[in-house]
Amino acid sequence: MAKYAMLIDPSRCTGCAACGIACQLQWQLPKEMHYNHLEFAEKGKYPEAWLEILPVQCQHCEDAPCLKHCPTDATYRREDGIVDVDPEECIECQICVQACPYDVRVVNQETGVPEKCKFCSDFVDQGETPACVSTCMNEVRIFGDLDDPDSEISKAMAKEDTYQLLAEEGTEPRVYYVLKGEKIEFSGK
Amino acid sequence: MQKISRRSFLKATAAAGAASASLKFSFSDFAEAAEDAPVEKRHTLCNGCSNLCGLFVHVKNGRVWKAEGNPIHLKNRGKICARGHGMVADIYNPDRVTQPMKRVGEDQFEPISWEQAFAEIGEQLTDIVDRYTGDSVVWMEHGVRGKDYADILLDYIGSPNYITHYATCFTAKTNVWANMMGTNLYGDHENSDYMLFVGRNFAGGILPNGMQKVLKAKEKGAKIVVVDPRCCELAKVADEWIPIRPGTDLAFYLAIAHVIIEEDLKDRKFVREYVENFDEFWNANRNCTPEWAEGITDIPADKIREIARDLAKHAPRSFLEPGYHGLNAHYKNSVQQAQMNIVINALLGNMYQRGGLLPSASIELGQFEPEQQPPEKEMGPRIDGAGEDGKYATVEAARGIPQRIPQLAEEGEVRAIFVYHYNPLRTGPNPEYQKKMKEADLVVSIPIDWNETSYHTADYILPECYFMERAEPPVTTAGHVTHDYPQLAMRTEVVEPMEDTKPLIDIMKGLAKEIGAEEYFDFTVEDQARAMIEPLDISLEQLKEAGCLEFRNQSFDPEFPLSGGEPALDTPSGKVEFSVGIYKANGFSGVPRWIPPKVIPREEDEFRLIHGKQPWHSHHITSNNPYLMEITEMYDGTRMWINKERADQLGIETGDTVVVESEIATKEIEVKATELLHPDCVWVPSAYGGFSEKAETAYGVGINYNDFVSEEIEPIAGSVMGQEVIVKVRKGEK
Numbered sequence: 056m057a058k059y060a061m062l063i064d065p066s067r068c069t070g071c072a073a074c075g076i077a078c079q080l081q082w083q084l085p086k087e088m089h090y091n092h093l094e095f096a097e098k099g100k101y102p103e104a105w106l107e108i109l110p111v112q113c114q115h116c117e118d119a120p121c122l123k124h125c126p127t128d129a130t131y132r133r134e135d136g137i138v139d140v141d142p143e144e145c146i147e148c149q150i151c152v153q154a155c156p157y158d159v160r161v162v163n164q165e166t167g168v169p170e171k172c173k174f175c176s177d178f179v180d181q182g183e184t185p186a187c188v189s190t191c192m193n194e195v196r197i198f199g200d201l202d203d204p205d206s207e208i209s210k211a212m213a214k215e216d217t218y219q220l221l222a223e224e225g226t227e228p229r230v231y232y233v234l235k236g237e238k239i240e241f242s243g244k
Numbered sequence: 245m246q247k248i249s250r251r252s253f254l255k256a257t258a259a260a261g262a263a264s265a266s267l268k269f270s271f272s273d274f275a276e277a278a279e280d281a282p283v284e285k286r287h288t289l290c291n292g293c294s295n296l297c298g299l300f301v302h303v304k305n306g307r308v309w310k311a312e313g314n315p316i317h318l319k320n321r322g323k324i325c326a327r328g329h330g331m332v333a334d335i336y337n338p339d340r341v342t343q344p345m346k347r348v349g350e351d352q353f354e355p356i357s358w359e360q361a362f363a364e365i366g367e368q369l370t371d372i373v374d375r376y377t378g379d380s381v382v383w384m385e386h387g388v389r390g391k392d393y394a395d396i397l398l399d400y401i402g403s404p405n406y407i408t409h410y411a412t413c414f415t416a417k418t419n420v421w422a423n424m425m426g427t428n429l430y431g432d433h434e435n436s437d438y439m440l441f442v443g444r445n446f447a448g449g450i451l452p453n454g455m456q457k458v459l460k461a462k463e464k465g466a467k468i469v470v471v472d473p474r475c476c477e478l479a480k481v482a483d484e485w486i487p488i489r490p491g492t493d494l495a496f497y498l499a500i501a502h503v504i505i506e507e508d509l510k511d512r513k514f515v516r517e518y519v520e521n522f523d524e525f526w527n528a529n530r531n532c533t534p535e536w537a538e539g540i541t542d543i544p545a546d547k548i549r550e551i552a553r554d555l556a557k558h559a560p561r562s563f564l565e566p567g568y569h570g571l572n573a574h575y576k577n578s579v580q581q582a583q584m585n586i587v588i589n590a591l592l593g594n595m596y597q598r599g600g601l602l603p604s605a606s607i608e609l610g611q612f613e614p615e616q617q618p619p620e621k622e623m624g625p626r627i628d629g630a631g632e633d634g635k636y637a638t639v640e641a642a643r644g645i646p647q648r649i650p651q652l653a654e655e656g657e658v659r660a661i662f663v664y665h666y667n668p669l670r671t672g673p674n675p676e677y678q679k680k681m682k683e684a685d686l687v688v689s690i691p692i693d694w695n696e697t698s699y700h701t702a703d704y705i706l707p708e709c710y711f712m713e714r715a716e717p718p719v720t721t722a723g724h725v726t727h728d729y730p731q732l733a734m735r736t737e738v739v740e741p742m743e744d745t746k747p748l749i750d751i752m753k754g755l756a757k758e759i760g761a762e763e764y765f766d767f768t769v770e771d772q773a774r775a776m777i778e779p780l781d782i783s784l785e786q787l788k789e790a791g792c793l794e795f796r797n798q799s800f801d802p803e804f805p806l807s808g809g810e811p812a813l814d815t816p817s818g819k820v821e822f823s824v825g826i827y828k829a830n831g832f833s834g835v836p837r838w839i840p841p842k843v844i845p846r847e848e849d850e851f852r853l854i855h856g857k858q859p860w861h862s863h864h865i866t867s868n869n870p871y872l873m874e875i876t877e878m879y880d881g882t883r884m885w886i887n888k889e890r891a892d893q894l895g896i897e898t899g900d901t902v903v904v905e906s907e908i909a910t911k912e913i914e915v916k917a918t919e920l921l922h923p924d925c926v927w928v929p930s931a932y933g934g935f936s937e938k939a940e941t942a943y944g945v946g947i948n949y950n951d952f953v954s955e956e957i958e959p960i961a962g963s964v965m966g967q968e969v970i971v972k973v974r975k976g977e978k
């Protein structure tokens with residue numbers, strides 16, 4: 056069984072937002088609903104100033120607070136580690152929205168179900184790559200199987216220093232970030 | 245064939261059904277039937293900007309679902325930017341013009357049949373040509389996809405007036421390269437060791453494969469330096485961002501050249517053998533030292549020296565990126581700036597060198613000739629004066645001077661205007677001035693949506709079908725990034741037209757029939773395509789299916805063109821001409837010399853207003869796109885940028901509404917006070933300021949730089965000088 060994960064290199068991101076809209080078309084989301092987004096932050100003082108961008112989405116935590124707190128098991132983890140939501144089981148209590156420290160649950164206004172990034176599970180099952188990965192001109196994201204030592208992500212993880220967002224929360228995310236210089240921390244903004 | 249599990253797909257798509265309820269074919273119908281439906285992938289070329297990236301559009305039950313990038317296509321290599329996805333989604337935009345419209349009052353239109361539209365327009369056009377000759381008729385378009393058809397119409401009625409939008413885009417660059425080089429060269433980014441980008445933002449005016457190439461070079465150790473008043477998106481992945489005072493790039497370039505020449509760092513052999521009039525250039529610019537430039541550009545002299553030396557050290561695998569829109573239609577000194585781009589690259593000897601500048605790999609295509617062509621008619625001089633002695637002799641006639649047309653309409657010189665895929669009311673300077681277009685007796689707009697030009701000036705609106713609903717003749721993918729093998733790409737019909745809209749060729753046939761020119765349009769897009777691919781060993785079916793074909797059997801030999809051992813560029817000397825004869829003959833300097841920008845901000849509340857492409861919009865063409873405007877909403881994308889320290893001095897904070905005032909307009913807008921902008925300017929994205937009430941998503945959102953810019957003409961290349969404008973900024977009431 057695969058162990059799916061994503062490696063994101065924020066230093067390569069130029070903020071074009073293609074990842075967000077590629078995901079929306081993939082899942083035919085209404086325009087207000089985003090499974091992923093970008094955090095922008097300015098650093099330094101002119102003219103020694105620079106921009107930081109952090110792509111954020113469901114972290115597919117191994118110890119997912121949303122899953123732990125879900126009263127109906129609507130939120131579940133697949134064997135490959137993808138955290139998904141079964142809308143049939145969801146009672147729309149929205150506890151998961153509160154529980155998620157990354158604030159990446161988005162409530163579908165039609166169904167009331169708090170949805171989120173699914174690592175493009177249905178498409179990955181068909182051998183495809185998640186839409187946010189395949190559209191990206193800067194190759195910010197790598198998706199793949201950590202159990203396969205020859206996968207692109209395993210090789211990149213071996214080569215790069217990485218970190219996880221809010222590691223101190225103990226959520227053990229399956230989304231890793233490449234560490235170059237100082238950490239770009241999750242701000243929730 | 246692909247299946248998606250019902251559970252996740254249908255649930256996720258239910259909400260989209262409501263959003264699309266106004267469509268003929270609702271998304272819920274589609275979703276209901278979608279589970280087992282096969283997915284077909286059909287090829288098109290994105291219409292989100294002029295790169296025309298290759299897209300495979302996924303179609304299910306006749307409905308467009310999503311797109312993936314064509315992995316072959318030179319411009320995008322499998323990737324798609326946000327605009328590309330937005331353009332795919334936008335086929336279901338409810339704001340499209342759905343059938344021909346006739347103006348029946350101020351802001352009032354009546355739907356009419358195509359037959360009625362063609363008959364009425366034909367009658368009026370014939371009358372205008374009879375009374376005022378064909379010279380009073382102009383065809384304006386973005387350029388150049390309507391040209392083949394427009395030329396037939398214009399030839400038939402006897403008009404030389406084919407005009408493009410390029411005066412707002414890059415006419416300084418194309419004019420200069422045509423005159424100094426006789427060709428265009430492009431950065432070989434992937435193989436370069438040092439790249440200097442000045443006013444060129446691959447991550448804003450996005451070239452997906454350009455970004456891939458730049459980042460690949462960076463991984464191999466190449467250095468990337470971005471000089472820009474704004475820390476643009478490309479600067480984020482560069483090694484260095486060096487802010488420059490806007491409008492002074494020419495001084496920066498002159499000083500770079502000074503260092504390269506003074507320190508004897510130039511490629512002597514290249515300059516000796518392939519450059520004409522080096523001495524004339526150097527004699528005119530011996531005083532342009534880095535210290536001189538520091539005061540003008542705000543870049544320290546030592547930094548200018550460092551950049552010049554680094555360029556020379558890495559030559560020929562280094563270059564100054566030849567650029568695009570940024571700088572080449574913006575300033576009084578844009579032409580001289582563009583000349584200096586060639587001078588610096590020539591001094592580096594990087595031309596026709598790997599890692600430097602290369603030509604596009606090209607193929608010989610067949611030329612389509614319609615069986616019957618209109619008899620030759622006598623034509624007067626071009627009405628805009630482009631390329632005409634005594635008027636704008638040095639301006640490229642093929643580009644034209646669109647900003648002259650409203651005035652000429654007001655004066656009664658221009659009587660009929662056809663506007664195709666072009667919206668000068670929003671993308672040209674001074675919208676109130678542009679509105680004078682309606683003074684022409686007949687204005688026909690051929691758009692997709694209710695753009696400002698159609699809404700405010702057109703007597704008739706003839707809606708073209710969406711780009712995914714039509715096929716067009718093949719195009720080569722060449723330009724801006726280099727490639728060893730030529731490619732041919734084609735836009736094919738992804739879905740049938742949903743509404744009562746037509747492809748341009750059918751619109752032209754309808755018009756032609758009414759004015760007695762029917763026989764000259766007796767061909768199809770397939771006829772055109774077959775003639776074009778005739779010399780190639782491919783079938784049309786093959787091209788349609790692949791969408792983009794690469795010709796690996798064509799060799800690519802990047803060497804300076806020689807003929808009998810002599811330099812053979814398409815210039816008078818065959819060499820790179822540092823001095824342009826036609827400029828001299830018309831009273832301008834042949835070599836570039838320092839010219840200050842036309843206007844300079846001096847007071848505490850004065851700024852130069854500059855603009856740029858936001859990564860998810862393509863100037864104004866995408867601004868009525870609901871998905872892309874949602875990105876704007878998410879990231880406060882309409883805000884005007886202002887330098888933090890300057891904002892502090894004026895008591896302005898991020899989120900404040902400010903009043904922006906130029907000589908011709910006063911507007912209010914929210915600001916972003918930022919460390920990422922030169923203090924002398926304010927910056928706005930070029931996407932906003934919609935003022936067509938029928939384009940609801942864009943209407944009233946944000947401001948546009950063109951609101952503030954007067955209609956001006958740079959005398960050599962005819963550009964609009966879109967950044968020669970000073971605005972006063974003060975805190976607003978809100």
